Amino acid sequence: xxxxxxxPYRVEIDTYPADNYENVSGFLIExxxxxxxxxxxxxxxxxxxxxxxxxxxxxxxxxxxxxxxxNMYSIPASKLNGIDWDYWETRAKxxxxxxxxxxxxxxxxxxxxxxxxxxxxxxxxxxxxxxEYRKYLTDQFILKKAGDTIERYEAEPVGFLFxxxxxxxxxxxxxxxxxRNDLVTI
Numbered sequence: 001x002x003x004x005x006x007x008p009y010r011v012e013i014d015t016y017p018a019d020n021y022e023n024v025s026g027f028l029i030e031x032x033x034x035x036x037x038x039x040x041x042x043x044x045x046x047x048x049x050x051x052x053x054x055x056x057x058x059x060x061x062x063x064x065x066x067x068x069x070x071n072m073y074s075i076p077a078s079k080l081n082g083i084d085w086d087y088w089e090t091r092a093k094x095x096x097x098x099x100x101x102x103x104x105x106x107x108x109x110x111x112x113x114x115x116x117x118x119x120x121x122x123x124x125x126x127x128x129x130x131x132e133y134r135k136y137l138t139d140q141f142i143l144k145k146a147g148d149t150i151e152r153y154e155a156e157p158v159g160f161l162f163x164x165x166x167x168x169x170x171x172x173x174x175x176x177x178x179x180r181n182d183l184v185t186i
Contacts, residue, residue, distance in 0.1 A: 002049075005179060006117050007154040013175050014073065015112040016080045019168070020052060024059045031061060041066075043099075044092035045085075072141065072160050076111035079138070079164070110165040112175055116142075118153040122186035127158060130180060136163040150186065158184050 003013040018024075032046055044066055050059040067089070074085040083102055091098055116127065124146050129137065142159035150156055165171035 003176060006119075006181060010115070010117075010155055012115045012117060013112065014076065015168070015171050015175065016076050016110070017107045017168075020059075021107065024050070024052075028059060028061070035064065043097070043101075045089050072113065072162075075139065075162055076113050080107050080109060080111050081105050082108070110168050110171045112163045112165065112171055114161045114163070114175060115157050116159040116161065116183050117156070117181065118150045118158060118184040118186055119181050120186050121150050121153050124148050124150060124158070124184060124186060126185040128183055128185070129161065130183070132174065132178070133161065133163070136165055136174060138162050138164050150184075 001015045001018050002011045003015075004010060005012050028048065028050065032048065035041075036046065047065050047067065048061050049063040050061045052058070053060050074089070077083075078085050083105060088098060088101060118124070124144055126146055127142060127144070129140070139162040140159060144150070144158045150158070163171070163175070165174070
């Protein structure tokens, strides 16, 4: 699931797996295989994004690509699937064999990332990770520091936080229901 609170054109929070993954995965895999057959794709990464049609309750594919997404997507995706996505993407991009790619992989666990964005332009005074986040935090990549200038706060990441949760409900409560955008003081 993707959430864009500050900027509707920039994903701020991703949660894994998607709410309805188990119900739609069979259909989506069929569509991927059909596209791959038509385009004669043999190996490499194939990524898609979909939305659920509220009227029909069926997935509608809105984007397909032959690359992994940005925003350090491979970190939580690798944890969710137990696959080193960076390794396999590199092999595919270099034209190396992907014949040993793991098959019948299952998604296990509840992972998320949050892009740290400022709430205004200006000079960063402080970056604070809330204590309620720390118990779930598995990794962080802080790109800016105190004294750095934010010129486009809606699009300029200050950093990324990566989480693991015990349940999807817990994940949504911490990151979505109790949403916070006060990690950066300007």
